[in-house]
Amino acid sequence: YTSSSDAYPGFDWFATSVFLLMGCDDVRSWRWLRTFSLILPAGFLWHARLFNTPFVSTEMNLYGLHPVYVGAGHCVELIVEQEMPPVFAAFRMSGFAISHVI
Structure with a gap:
């Protein structure tokens, strides 16, 4: 891994755990992971599977942000903007996002 495009991808602990739970049977583990990757909870x-999909933006991949956190932060900011405009304005003037706090 010498160039930036060959960066170390990390270790897939989930796949390793599945492999161990399946009794170290690689065929059985591969079948289960292939089936599991098609359902919504897989993300x-x-x-590791989630960040290798084309549905996650480059910024989320770069910073390692999980889409659930991004969505929750966005929803909290919308609620604060509607329910507590002075608080939202204070955060906006300070340069910090409310999602940085949560």
Whole structure:
């Protein structure tokens, strides 16, 4: 891994755990992971799979932000903007986002 494009991808602990739970049977583990990757909860439980999809923006991949946190932060900011405009204005003038606090 000498160039920036060959950066170390990290270790997939989820796949390793599945492999161990399946009794170290690689075929059985591969089948289960292939089936699991097609359902919605896979994105929440299997982070390595989520960040290798084209649906996650480059910024989220760069900073390692999970889409659930991004969505929750956005929703909290919308609620604070509607329910507590002075608080939202104070955060905006300070240069910090409310999502930095949560």
